[in-house]
Structures are given as structure tokens and as C-alpha cells.
Amino acid sequence: NAGVTQTPKFQVLKTGQSMTLQCAQDMNHNSMYWYRQDPGMGLRLIYYSASEGTTDKGEVPNGYNVSRLNKREFSLRLESAAPSQTSVYFCASSMQGAPNTGELFFGEGSRLTVL
Amino acid sequence: SQQGEEDPQALSIQEGENATMNCSYKTSINNLQWYRQNSGRGLVHLILIRSNEREKHSGRLRVTLDTSKKSSSLLITASRAADTASYFCATGGSYIPTFGRGTSLIVHP
Numbered sequence: 601n602a603g604v605t606q607t608p609k610f611q612v613l614k615t616g617q618s619m620t621l622q623c624a625q626d627m628n629h630n631s632m633y634w635y636r637q638d639p640g641m642g643l644r645l646i647y648y649s650a651s652e653g654t655t656d657k658g659e660v661p662n663g664y665n666v667s668r669l670n671k672r673e674f675s676l677r678l679e680s681a682a683p684s685q686t687s688v689y690f691c692a693s694s695m696q697g698a699p700n701t702g703e704l705f706f707g708e709g710s711r712l713t714v715l
Numbered sequence: 716s717q718q719g720e721e722d723p724q725a726l727s728i729q730e731g732e733n734a735t736m737n738c739s740y741k742t743s744i745n746n747l748q749w750y751r752q753n754s755g756r757g758l759v760h761l762i763l764i765r766s767n768e769r770e771k772h773s774g775r776l777r778v779t780l781d782t783s784k785k786s787s788s789l790l791i792t793a794s795r796a797a798d799t800a801s802y803f804c805a806t807g808g809s810y811i812p813t814f815g816r817g818t819s820l821i822v823h824p
Contacts, residue, residue, distance in 0.1 A: 604757075631811075633811065633812075635814075640816065641816065642803065642814050642815055642816035642817055643758075643803070643814040644814075645811060645813065648811050658811070659813075690757055690758070692758075701745075701746075701807040701811060701812050702746075702763065702807075703748065703760040703763060704748070704750075704758070704760060704805070704812060705760070706757035706758045706759070707757050708756060708757045709755075709756070709757055
């Protein structure tokens, strides 16, 4: 089992460019999440999907869009990248969502630099 | 705002010593989880403690939860150099898991 797979692992963009981060899980989990991690800030939730067909904003959704393509895949799109979006992005999944969210499984991260 | 906050921010110890880190949170929870992150890697789940539990063990890990004080502690006994990592608590309640800023643990050989 691959677990949670994120692509790409590294990406450099110019301000204003767009891109999509892909995430797929093979554990038949219902809930999926996108977090960003910045130095000294911990992990902050961008968007999450409690189940297939639903998405909700997290703590820092501005500048991002998401798509829960099917139960396996949850993508994060930057429509017009800004230097403030330079970060490491983590996708995660869990069998259950709130209010009894269990163990989260994380991908290895996507390191994005916006120049 | 972040629900869980770890303390201390950084901890440096010698191999063989015990490492204790704490987590405080603000609102009611259903469970609290601890994760480890090695440098440049994703987070890995260590242990989950439910709100009706007070203590839980897993190998060299011991987690306590005090819901009256809204706090938890993670104890790593007999630390090894391989335990060098950042440790995060995540609180699960009526919303999705929120993470603190983490404790950076360095274990010197």
C-alpha cells in the first residue's frame, strides 16, 4: 500500500502562475485534508473534505480551491500564485471525520516556492 | 487560531534520558493525538488518547490527558538519537484536527 501520495514533491512558480497539487490515498478513507506548514506556524488547515462530494474551508482558504474528484483523490489548486503561498503542503486522510476524527495519515509533502 | 499548543518549543537531551513535552488546548475534545515529524518528511501518528482516558502507553511512549486542565503530556522514556524529530499534538473535537506549532526534540548520542 502506498498510503497517501502527493505530486509534485517540489515546484517553483512565478507570481501569477497557476498549478494543481495532486493527492491520492489508497486506504478507502472517507475524509481528506490539505494543510500548509510554515516555519514557526505549525500546520494550518486550508480545506478539507469530510466525504466524497463535500468540501469545506479551513483556517486559511484564501487563494486556494479544491476538488474531491472521487473517494481517492483530493486536489488543491492555486489559481494565481503569490509569494505568500511559498510553503510545504501536506495532504492527509482519515477513515472518519469530525466529531470522532481518528488517526490522520499524511503524505510526504509538496514543497512550493513562488518567486 | 490553533487549538493545541506544545511546550517547550525546543528540547535538547542526551541519549538515555527521558523527554517530556506538553500540550494545552482551549475547547472540549473527543480525543487528542500525538504525531512525530522527521526533518523533511510527513507527520506520522504516534498515539491517540480519548477524552475518557487518563493515560495510555505504547512502547516507550506514555501519554496522559487531564481534561479538567485541558492539557496532555507525552513522555518518551530512554530516548534514542533516532527520536530526534518535531512532535505535534492534534485535538479532535466537533471540528477537524488542529495542530500546534510543535516541540523540536534533539537527542544527542
